[in-house]
Amino acid sequence: MDIGLDALPEALAGLAVRPGDPDYQWVRSSRMRGGRPALVLRVRNAHEVAEAVVFAGARPVPLSVRSGGHGFSGRSTNHGGIVIDLSAMNRIEVLDEGSRLVRIEPGARWGEVAAALHPHGWALTSGDHSAVGVGGLATAGGIGLLGREQGLTIDRMRAAEIVLADGRQLRVSAHENADLFWAVRGAGFAFGVVTAFEFAAEPVGLLGHAHLIQDAIDTAAFLRAWAEAARSAPRDTTAFLTVGRPHDGRVIAQSTILVDCEDTDLIRARIRPFLAAGPPLVQHVGLADYSDVVPEPEGLCTAEGEPVSRSGLLDRLGPAAARAAADLITGGESHFFQLRAMGGAIADVDSAATAFAHRSAAFQVVAMGIDPARLDRSWEPLRAHLSGLYVSFETDIRPERLTEAFPPDTLARLVELKKTYDPHNVFHDNLDLTRAPAGRRSEPRPRPELR
Numbered sequence: 001m002d003i004g005l006d007a008l009p010e011a012l013a014g015l016a017v018r019p020g021d022p023d024y025q026w027v028r029s030s031r032m033r034g035g036r037p038a039l040v041l042r043v044r045n046a047h048e049v050a051e052a053v054v055f056a057g058a059r060p061v062p063l064s065v066r067s068g069g070h071g072f073s074g075r076s077t078n079h080g081g082i083v084i085d086l087s088a089m090n091r092i093e094v095l096d097e098g099s100r101l102v103r104i105e106p107g108a109r110w111g112e113v114a115a116a117l118h119p120h121g122w123a124l125t126s127g128d129h130s131a132v133g134v135g136g137l138a139t140a141g142g143i144g145l146l147g148r149e150q151g152l153t154i155d156r157m158r159a160a161e162i163v164l165a166d167g168r169q170l171r172v173s174a175h176e177n178a179d180l181f182w183a184v185r186g187a188g189f190a191f192g193v194v195t196a197f198e199f200a201a202e203p204v205g206l207l208g209h210a211h212l213i214q215d216a217i218d219t220a221a222f223l224r225a226w227a228e229a230a231r232s233a234p235r236d237t238t239a240f241l242t243v244g245r246p247h248d249g250r251v252i253a254q255s256t257i258l259v260d261c262e263d264t265d266l267i268r269a270r271i272r273p274f275l276a277a278g279p280p281l282v283q284h285v286g287l288a289d290y291s292d293v294v295p296e297p298e299g300l301c302t303a304e305g306e307p308v309s310r311s312g313l314l315d316r317l318g319p320a321a322a323r324a325a326a327d328l329i330t331g332g333e334s335h336f337f338q339l340r341a342m343g344g345a346i347a348d349v350d351s352a353a354t355a356f357a358h359r360s361a362a363f364q365v366v367a368m369g370i371d372p373a374r375l376d377r378s379w380e381p382l383r384a385h386l387s388g389l390y391v392s393f394e395t396d397i398r399p400e401r402l403t404e405a406f407p408p409d410t411l412a413r414l415v416e417l418k419k420t421y422d423p424h425n426v427f428h429d430n431l432d433l434t435r436a437p438a439g440r441r442s443e444p445r446p447r448p449e450l451r
Helices: 046-057 110-120 134-138 178-190 219-232 264-275 319-330 344-348 372-383 399-405 408-421
Strands: 039-042 063-066 082-085 092-096 101-104 157-163 169-173 193-200 207-215 237-244 252-259 280-288 308-314 336-341 363-369
Touching: 039 046, 046 082, 046 157, 046 193, 092 110, 110 134, 134 193, 157 178, 169 178, 178 408, 207 264, 219 237, 219 252, 219 264, 219 319, 219 336, 219 363, 252 264, 264 280, 308 372, 319 336, 319 372, 363 372, 399 408
Parallel strands: 039 082, 063 082
Antiparallel strands: 092 101, 101 193, 157 169, 157 193, 207 252, 207 280, 237 252, 237 336, 308 363, 336 363
16 A cells, blocks of 8 residues: 655655665564564654654554554554654653652653662652563553552653644643543553653662562462462562463463562561462572662564463452463463552552553453464453453453453543544554444443452
């Protein structure tokens, strides 16, 4: 399909990378997914973003927006379309020392943010991988390794600058375009391109940092014990669990645990319940700076292939849910399974305060595989226990996923705002709000088991 590249505005001509250009191999794919876009625009400022959005919005091809390009969802590249690449917009600056207010552009990666904030003794909760871009995570939620103490990344946001589909540039905050500020915090991908964020960082000193490798052959029992340790931990403790495919009949589980404390005896006490979940094979526990836990990323990394992932939220991991998760892991269709602890400060925020509304969730769960049909068959028994969906890890963008990602009142409000801020649905490459069930409110999902 001819997408009219001859009509590329002069302001964008020097930013364009096309198939056959020397740099194309480095920008066509993301860290997780292969792509062959017809055009990549490497913008450097909000004005160029606006030009790129207006140009792309007038063409009937996929439009992807890339900040770090790490995301599981694969939305940062495409085949035959246009990619707006924000990686050159990566500035990090302190706006106010007293309130710890920092301005961060979307192309910065979280490892770079951690390094920039470290000399001030500050940190922002930010997932668990240093190469993740600020823009993708901070418009979806941000379930991070300091989350139980700091909340979601979006809970630290105080303002943002966004380019709309028609090229307008707006500032959003609690006092400026407040309805759009609400939407940006959880569904920003559907409304525009955020070109800068303002966050309130938190003072963070040395942290207790544990990396545990454990035998999880009794997988359901291990998951229940681990989940109970994570759920009942004080909010200074946040834990993530990763389990791979069984190998030679063994199931190996790896935990990353952060404790915001420098008292080594207290750190050991916080880690002890996790060690009780299954026989430890390796354990490293010590003190670390947050910038060491999320170090500066090394270079660029591009991928091929089309991995699939399924994402959900759990209010509690009861016996039936643990068995379903264990069957998913031991069945071998999931190459990567993860539980991320939530609760704590995340649950302090009212569910209506942001477009991310699933504040009761105790865990985010994700499974990644290769074959969507086979992964779905293994995932479906667990889906019955889920209380919602986290968009950053979901590759299934069918309309029914909307009612899992957003509760009825939240979804209805987002649909109305979409009509105001993106009436022609330029930003539809993630979950498409215009495909929400029409004429009725979606029914709430059954409450998951609490035993």
